[in-house]
Amino acid sequence: MSSSLRSAPIEPIKQKVLELIKSGSLPADGKLPTERVLSENFDVSRRSVRLALDSLEQQGLVWRKQGKGTFAGQPADPTADLAAKIAGETNALQVMEARLCIEPELAALCARRMGPDELARLRRLAQRQFESSGPEAIELWDGAFHRLIAQCARNRPLLTAFALLDKIRENPDWIRIRARARSEPSLEVSNCEHITIIEAIAAGDPDLARTAMRDHLTTRFDALRDEMGPSDSSWETELIDLDNGK
Numbered sequence: 001m002s003s004s005l006r007s008a009p010i011e012p013i014k015q016k017v018l019e020l021i022k023s024g025s026l027p028a029d030g031k032l033p034t035e036r037v038l039s040e041n042f043d044v045s046r047r048s049v050r051l052a053l054d055s056l057e058q059q060g061l062v063w064r065k066q067g068k069g070t071f072a073g074q075p076a077d078p079t080a081d082l083a084a085k086i087a088g089e090t091n092a093l094q095v096m097e098a099r100l101c102i103e104p105e106l107a108a109l110c111a112r113r114m115g116p117d118e119l120a121r122l123r124r125l126a127q128r129q130f131e132s133s134g135p136e137a138i139e140l141w142d143g144a145f146h147r148l149i150a151q152c153a154r155n156r157p158l159l160t161a162f163a164l165l166d167k168i169r170e171n172p173d174w175i176r177i178r179a180r181a182r183s184e185p186s187l188e189v190s191n192c193e194h195i196t197i198i199e200a201i202a203a204g205d206p207d208l209a210r211t212a213m214r215d216h217l218t219t220r221f222d223a224l225r226d227e228m229g230p231s232d233s234s235w236e237t238e239l240i241d242l243d244n245g246k
Contacts, residue, residue, distance in 0.1 A: 013052035016042055018061070021072045022136055030072035032062065058121060060147050061140070074147075083167035092174040093228070095165055096221045100214060102161050103146065107197060107213035108206035109153035118152050119202055126194040130187065135179035138187070143169075145194060149201075149213075181220075181227035189219060 017032070026032065035053070039046040053070055056062045064070050114122070125148060129141035143166065150162040169175075182190075193216035200208035 010048060010052040010055060013038075013042055013044055013048055014056055017052060017056060018137075018140070021061075022140075026072060031068075032070045032072065034069065059125060060144050060151070083164050086164070087168045087171055090168065092169075092171075092177055092224060093221075095168055095174075096217065096224060098161075098165055100217050100221065102158060102165070103149070103217060104210040104214040106150050106153040106155075106158055106162065107201065108210040109155055109158075110149050111201045111204050111206040111209040113154050114149075114152040114201055118148065119198070122148055122152075122198055122201070126191065126198060129194070130191040135175075135182070138182065139175060139178070142190075149197075177224065177227055181223040186219075186223060190216070193219060 017038070020026070020032070021030075032038070032053075033041070035046050035049045038049045042049065053062060053064075057064060057070075060074060062070050062072055063075050065075070122145065125141055125145040129138055129145060132138045132141055147162075147166065150159050150166075153159065193212065197209060197212040197216060200212045
Protein backbone atom coordinates (compact mmCIF):
# COMPACT_ATOMS: atom_id res chain seq x y z
CA MET A 1 0.00 0.00 0.00
CA SER A 2 1.39 3.37 -1.01
CA SER A 3 2.16 6.18 1.39
CA SER A 4 -0.49 8.32 -0.33
CA LEU A 5 -3.13 5.82 0.73
CA ARG A 6 -1.87 5.87 4.31
CA SER A 7 -2.62 9.61 4.47
CA ALA A 8 -5.97 9.42 2.65
CA PRO A 9 -8.46 12.10 3.76
CA ILE A 10 -11.13 10.73 6.05
CA GLU A 11 -14.23 12.54 4.68
CA PRO A 12 -14.60 10.29 1.59
CA ILE A 13 -14.12 7.25 3.84
CA LYS A 14 -16.82 8.50 6.21
CA GLN A 15 -19.21 8.93 3.29
CA LYS A 16 -18.52 5.38 2.12
CA VAL A 17 -19.22 4.05 5.62
CA LEU A 18 -22.49 6.04 5.77
CA GLU A 19 -23.48 4.69 2.35
CA LEU A 20 -22.79 1.18 3.64
CA ILE A 21 -24.97 1.82 6.69
CA LYS A 22 -27.83 3.17 4.57
CA SER A 23 -27.58 0.33 2.03
CA GLY A 24 -29.39 -2.07 4.36
CA SER A 25 -26.74 -4.74 3.85
CA LEU A 26 -25.53 -4.83 7.45
CA PRO A 27 -26.64 -7.64 9.78
CA ALA A 28 -29.57 -7.08 12.14
CA ASP A 29 -27.29 -5.87 14.94
CA GLY A 30 -25.78 -3.20 12.66
CA LYS A 31 -22.24 -4.53 12.96
CA LEU A 32 -19.82 -3.02 10.45
CA PRO A 33 -17.05 -5.00 8.73
CA THR A 34 -13.71 -4.95 10.53
CA GLU A 35 -11.24 -2.13 9.99
CA ARG A 36 -9.11 -4.51 7.95
CA VAL A 37 -12.01 -5.42 5.64
CA LEU A 38 -13.06 -1.78 5.25
CA SER A 39 -9.45 -0.86 4.51
CA GLU A 40 -9.28 -3.46 1.75
CA ASN A 41 -12.73 -2.59 0.33
CA PHE A 42 -12.01 1.16 0.26
CA ASP A 43 -8.35 0.72 -0.78
CA VAL A 44 -7.08 2.93 2.05
CA SER A 45 -4.96 2.36 5.12
CA ARG A 46 -6.39 0.92 8.33
CA ARG A 47 -5.28 4.11 10.10
CA SER A 48 -7.42 6.20 7.75
CA VAL A 49 -10.39 3.90 8.39
CA ARG A 50 -9.81 4.13 12.14
CA LEU A 51 -9.72 7.95 12.02
CA ALA A 52 -12.92 8.01 9.95
CA LEU A 53 -14.67 5.71 12.44
CA ASP A 54 -13.38 7.87 15.32
CA SER A 55 -15.03 10.89 13.72
CA LEU A 56 -18.31 9.06 13.09
CA GLU A 57 -18.32 7.85 16.68
CA GLN A 58 -17.87 11.41 17.95
CA GLN A 59 -20.86 12.43 15.85
CA GLY A 60 -22.98 9.66 17.39
CA LEU A 61 -23.39 7.79 14.09
CA VAL A 62 -21.51 4.63 15.10
CA TRP A 63 -20.48 3.07 18.40
CA ARG A 64 -17.82 0.59 19.44
CA LYS A 65 -17.66 -2.25 21.92
CA GLN A 66 -14.22 -3.52 22.87
CA GLY A 67 -13.65 -7.00 21.52
CA LYS A 68 -16.92 -6.95 19.56
CA GLY A 69 -16.42 -4.35 16.82
CA THR A 70 -18.09 -1.23 15.45
CA PHE A 71 -21.84 -0.87 15.08
CA ALA A 72 -24.13 1.57 13.26
CA GLY A 73 -26.18 4.01 15.31
CA GLN A 74 -26.12 3.97 19.09
CA PRO A 75 -25.86 1.03 21.52
CA ALA A 76 -29.08 -0.67 22.50
CA ASP A 77 -30.89 1.25 25.20
CA PRO A 78 -33.15 -0.40 27.79
CA THR A 79 -35.84 2.03 26.62
CA ALA A 80 -36.08 0.24 23.24
CA ASP A 81 -38.71 -2.31 24.32
CA LEU A 82 -40.78 0.41 25.98
CA ALA A 83 -40.44 2.59 22.89
CA ALA A 84 -41.70 -0.25 20.69
CA LYS A 85 -44.77 -0.62 22.90
CA ILE A 86 -45.51 3.10 23.10
CA ALA A 87 -45.06 3.58 19.36
CA GLY A 88 -48.26 1.64 18.79
CA GLU A 89 -50.17 3.74 21.30
CA THR A 90 -49.15 7.23 20.18
CA ASN A 91 -48.68 9.31 17.04
CA ALA A 92 -46.17 11.68 15.50
CA LEU A 93 -47.92 14.78 16.81
CA GLN A 94 -47.94 13.53 20.41
CA VAL A 95 -44.23 12.83 20.11
CA MET A 96 -43.68 16.41 18.96
CA GLU A 97 -45.64 17.63 22.00
CA ALA A 98 -43.32 15.57 24.23
CA ARG A 99 -40.25 16.94 22.46
CA LEU A 100 -41.48 20.46 23.15
CA CYS A 101 -41.58 19.60 26.85
CA ILE A 102 -38.11 18.04 27.01
CA GLU A 103 -35.72 19.43 24.40
CA PRO A 104 -35.90 23.13 25.33
CA GLU A 105 -34.70 22.17 28.82
CA LEU A 106 -31.93 20.05 27.35
CA ALA A 107 -30.79 23.06 25.31
CA ALA A 108 -30.89 25.25 28.43
CA LEU A 109 -28.69 22.77 30.31
CA CYS A 110 -26.31 22.63 27.34
CA ALA A 111 -25.83 26.39 27.61
CA ARG A 112 -24.31 25.70 31.03
CA ARG A 113 -22.44 22.48 30.29
CA MET A 114 -21.43 22.07 26.65
CA GLY A 115 -17.67 22.29 26.11
CA PRO A 116 -15.85 24.04 23.23
CA ASP A 117 -15.05 20.80 21.38
CA GLU A 118 -18.65 19.66 21.66
CA LEU A 119 -19.85 23.03 20.42
CA ALA A 120 -17.58 22.72 17.40
CA ARG A 121 -19.08 19.29 16.69
CA LEU A 122 -22.58 20.76 16.97
CA ARG A 123 -21.71 23.40 14.38
CA ARG A 124 -20.40 20.70 12.03
CA LEU A 125 -23.58 18.63 12.41
CA ALA A 126 -25.77 21.63 11.60
CA GLN A 127 -23.68 22.33 8.51
CA ARG A 128 -23.86 18.68 7.45
CA GLN A 129 -27.63 18.70 7.62
CA PHE A 130 -27.86 21.93 5.64
CA GLU A 131 -25.56 20.56 2.92
CA SER A 132 -27.43 17.24 2.64
CA SER A 133 -29.60 16.66 -0.40
CA GLY A 134 -31.55 13.46 0.29
CA PRO A 135 -34.22 12.84 2.95
CA GLU A 136 -32.25 10.00 4.56
CA ALA A 137 -29.13 12.14 4.96
CA ILE A 138 -31.15 15.08 6.27
CA GLU A 139 -32.82 12.83 8.83
CA LEU A 140 -29.46 11.34 9.81
CA TRP A 141 -27.72 14.65 10.48
CA ASP A 142 -30.75 16.30 12.07
CA GLY A 143 -31.06 13.38 14.50
CA ALA A 144 -27.36 13.59 15.31
CA PHE A 145 -27.67 17.33 16.01
CA HIS A 146 -30.47 16.92 18.55
CA ARG A 147 -28.88 13.80 20.04
CA LEU A 148 -25.63 15.63 20.77
CA ILE A 149 -27.53 18.36 22.61
CA ALA A 150 -29.30 15.71 24.68
CA GLN A 151 -26.02 14.02 25.54
CA CYS A 152 -24.21 17.24 26.43
CA ALA A 153 -26.97 18.33 28.81
CA ARG A 154 -25.48 15.66 31.10
CA ASN A 155 -28.73 14.76 32.80
CA ARG A 156 -29.33 11.03 32.71
CA PRO A 157 -33.13 11.02 33.36
CA LEU A 158 -33.71 13.63 30.65
CA LEU A 159 -31.37 11.78 28.28
CA THR A 160 -33.37 8.59 28.85
CA ALA A 161 -36.61 10.43 28.09
CA PHE A 162 -35.05 11.85 24.93
CA ALA A 163 -33.76 8.40 23.90
CA LEU A 164 -37.26 7.01 24.28
CA LEU A 165 -38.70 9.67 21.97
CA ASP A 166 -35.78 9.29 19.56
CA LYS A 167 -36.47 5.56 19.31
CA ILE A 168 -40.19 6.05 18.75
CA ARG A 169 -39.41 8.57 15.98
CA GLU A 170 -37.74 5.77 13.99
CA ASN A 171 -41.20 4.68 12.83
CA PRO A 172 -40.80 4.48 9.01
CA ASP A 173 -44.22 6.02 8.33
CA TRP A 174 -43.40 9.00 10.54
CA ILE A 175 -40.03 9.43 8.84
CA ARG A 176 -41.83 9.67 5.49
CA ILE A 177 -44.26 12.24 6.90
CA ARG A 178 -41.38 14.34 8.21
CA ALA A 179 -39.67 14.12 4.82
CA ARG A 180 -42.82 15.37 3.08
CA ALA A 181 -43.07 18.24 5.57
CA ARG A 182 -39.63 19.48 4.51
CA SER A 183 -39.01 21.76 1.56
CA GLU A 184 -36.01 23.77 0.41
CA PRO A 185 -37.30 26.96 2.08
CA SER A 186 -38.13 25.05 5.28
CA LEU A 187 -34.64 23.54 5.34
CA GLU A 188 -33.17 27.04 5.15
CA VAL A 189 -35.41 28.08 8.06
CA SER A 190 -34.34 25.02 10.06
CA ASN A 191 -30.69 25.81 9.41
CA CYS A 192 -31.17 29.37 10.66
CA GLU A 193 -32.95 28.03 13.73
CA HIS A 194 -30.17 25.51 14.37
CA ILE A 195 -27.63 28.32 14.19
CA THR A 196 -29.71 30.38 16.63
CA ILE A 197 -29.72 27.43 19.05
CA ILE A 198 -25.97 27.01 18.69
CA GLU A 199 -25.23 30.68 19.28
CA ALA A 200 -27.45 30.75 22.37
CA ILE A 201 -25.59 27.73 23.77
CA ALA A 202 -22.24 29.28 22.83
CA ALA A 203 -23.25 32.46 24.69
CA GLY A 204 -23.96 30.41 27.81
CA ASP A 205 -27.51 31.80 27.95
CA PRO A 206 -29.95 29.09 29.16
CA ASP A 207 -33.08 31.21 28.68
CA LEU A 208 -32.12 32.10 25.12
CA ALA A 209 -31.20 28.48 24.32
CA ARG A 210 -34.51 27.27 25.75
CA THR A 211 -36.48 29.77 23.66
CA ALA A 212 -34.48 29.03 20.50
CA MET A 213 -35.11 25.29 20.79
CA ARG A 214 -38.79 25.79 21.52
CA ASP A 215 -39.17 28.10 18.51
CA HIS A 216 -37.42 25.54 16.29
CA LEU A 217 -39.58 22.62 17.42
CA THR A 218 -42.73 24.73 17.14
CA THR A 219 -41.84 25.44 13.50
CA ARG A 220 -41.43 21.71 12.85
CA PHE A 221 -44.62 20.93 14.80
CA ASP A 222 -46.62 23.34 12.62
CA ALA A 223 -45.11 21.91 9.42
CA LEU A 224 -45.99 18.40 10.55
CA ARG A 225 -49.58 19.38 11.32
CA ASP A 226 -49.93 21.06 7.94
CA GLU A 227 -48.58 17.99 6.16
CA MET A 228 -50.81 15.53 8.01
CA GLY A 229 -54.01 17.55 7.74
CA PRO A 230 -57.07 17.54 10.01
CA SER A 231 -58.44 14.32 8.48
CA ASP A 232 -55.45 12.29 9.65
CA SER A 233 -56.18 9.77 12.42
CA SER A 234 -53.46 11.37 14.55
CA TRP A 235 -55.89 14.21 15.25
CA GLU A 236 -58.08 11.89 17.33
CA THR A 237 -56.15 13.00 20.41
CA GLU A 238 -56.65 16.60 21.52
CA LEU A 239 -53.49 18.57 20.81
CA ILE A 240 -51.71 21.15 22.93
CA ASP A 241 -52.53 24.74 22.06
CA LEU A 242 -49.01 26.10 21.77
CA ASP A 243 -50.11 29.71 21.97
CA ASN A 244 -52.27 29.36 25.08
CA GLY A 245 -50.43 26.50 26.79
CA LYS A 246 -53.59 24.30 26.86
